[in-house]
Amino acid sequence: MSFEAIFHVIKNxxxxxxxxxxxxxxxxLIERRMKVVGExxxxxxxxxxxxxxxxxxxxxxxxSVPETWFFRDHEPFKVLSxxxxxxxxxxxxxxxxxxxxxxxxxxxxxxxxVLKDVGLSERQFRIDAVDISTEVLKKARKxxxxxxxxxxxxxxxxxxxxxxxxxxxxxxxxxKSTVNFLNKNVLDEDFMSGKGVYDIIFCRNLLIYFDxxxxxxxxxxxxxxxxxxxxxxxxxxxxxxxxEGVFESLHLPGSFAYQKAGAxxxxxxxxxxxxxxxxxxxxxxxxxxxxxxxxVVDKKPIVEAVVSTVEGVDEWVDSIEALADSGQLKEAxxxxxxxxxxxxxxxxxxxxxxxxxxxxxADFEAAAAFKxxxxxxxxxxxxxxxxxxxxxxxxxxxxxxxxxxxxxRLRKNAQVSVG
Ligand SMILES: C[S@@+](CC[C@H](N)C(=O)[O-])C[C@H]1O[C@@H](n2cnc3c(N)ncnc32)[C@H](O)[C@@H]1O
Numbered sequence: 001m002s003f004e005a006i007f008h009v010i011k012n013x014x015x016x017x018x019x020x021x022x023x024x025x026x027x028x029l030i031e032r033r034m035k036v037v038g039e040x041x042x043x044x045x046x047x048x049x050x051x052x053x054x055x056x057x058x059x060x061x062x063x064s065v066p067e068t069w070f071f072r073d074h075e076p077f078k079v080l081s082x083x084x085x086x087x088x089x090x091x092x093x094x095x096x097x098x099x100x101x102x103x104x105x106x107x108x109x110x111x112x113x114v115l116k117d118v119g120l121s122e123r124q125f126r127i128d129a130v131d132i133s134t135e136v137l138k139k140a141r142k143x144x145x146x147x148x149x150x151x152x153x154x155x156x157x158x159x160x161x162x163x164x165x166x167x168x169x170x171x172x173x174x175x176k177s178t179v180n181f182l183n184k185n186v187l188d189e190d191f192m193s194g195k196g197v198y199d200i201i202f203c204r205n206l207l208i209y210f211d212x213x214x215x216x217x218x219x220x221x222x223x224x225x226x227x228x229x230x231x232x233x234x235x236x237x238x239x240x241x242x243x244e245g246v247f248e249s250l251h252l253p254g255s256f257a258y259q260k261a262g263a264x265x266x267x268x269x270x271x272x273x274x275x276x277x278x279x280x281x282x283x284x285x286x287x288x289x290x291x292x293x294x295x296v297v298d299k300k301p302i303v304e305a306v307v308s309t310v311e312g313v314d315e316w317v318d319s320i321e322a323l324a325d326s327g328q329l330k331e332a333x334x335x336x337x338x339x340x341x342x343x344x345x346x347x348x349x350x351x352x353x354x355x356x357x358x359x360x361x362a363d364f365e366a367a368a369a370f371k372x373x374x375x376x377x378x379x380x381x382x383x384x385x386x387x388x389x390x391x392x393x394x395x396x397x398x399x400x401x402x403x404x405x406x407x408x409r410l411r412k413n414a415q416v417s418v419g
Contacts, residue, residue, distance in 0.1 A: 105140030240337020
């Protein structure tokens, strides 16, 4: 039996598309679990996963990509601050916030620090922080962090809200006590039902690992958990094509903030002329001819063998490169997602998305995009090189050597066939 059946469980029940992490990596992680439980055969391990709640949880823990740090990307936290300042909160009104997925806690604790900084007392807000992995939640609840959780130059919050003991930092109790950590799967039918309605939801760096159908399911679930005028904040990499009529962008510079469709509400910051332009540009740059777009977008299911040869894709790719070159990175990401949606086997689309994500310093998400490109086109030399560099930077020298060796083989083969 191959790994396919376990890939299915991971994809259908956790949401993670194995290609976004790399099939070899996922296989390695499964093998690690098999070793722990003493299973030699993939088929018997698969039966175990399907019959044991505990083993399924252990497998999901293993698959979890917990990369996170305090004030990741900065901008969303500035938007949060403005959003809350604009709300005319009555003394006894409690602001409800959801951080999904919260990983090891850096995101929800950053949210709590922002809310304290804008003057809210602990009684005026409540943060639910949710993750599928029980392992990351253990760490989150402890609230003890190393240097790796503090990245970038702006870390003055560390002196204010942490106590240093040796080489680690303990988060202060007044921040810790505001976050309620919960172990839940966002794909569960009754996800957070009965937990109330949220004013703000942060859902960052999760949808990047999901396919479009799963992304739509999650966004619909989140919409159902939000007040009419609530704000949803997504990550850089996960806006792109959004389900119709569920959310509208708030067009706030540097962050990917949304409101529910039809929620007319005044916002803390007006769209700048640039971002208004960006909005009108969304999914509107050079595209394949209308008939091609209709074929690939409007009609489902998409026949991949046909769409991969559509005319006009090269021009579309060129126009995305032009957007990226001119610094319109958000628009370039949106266009990459539109291209990938229209041409699901476009290795070039994933490669480009990876390159743009690098410009956002979103290395993890960029690596996921390059892996998908290599999965679709094992001869995608540039993606292999990027993966070699990213692996090296993250300290995974073995993976780096592997990628470089594959790239070298491609280069040599190309030289031989030219010579
Ligand atoms: C990269 S972290 C994101 C943390 C944080 N939001 C950030 O942007 O820094 C991704 C997290 O998603 C969690 N996750 C994956 N699938 C999930 C699911 N179906 N439900 C809830 N959490 C999930 C993983 O366990 C992992 O901790």
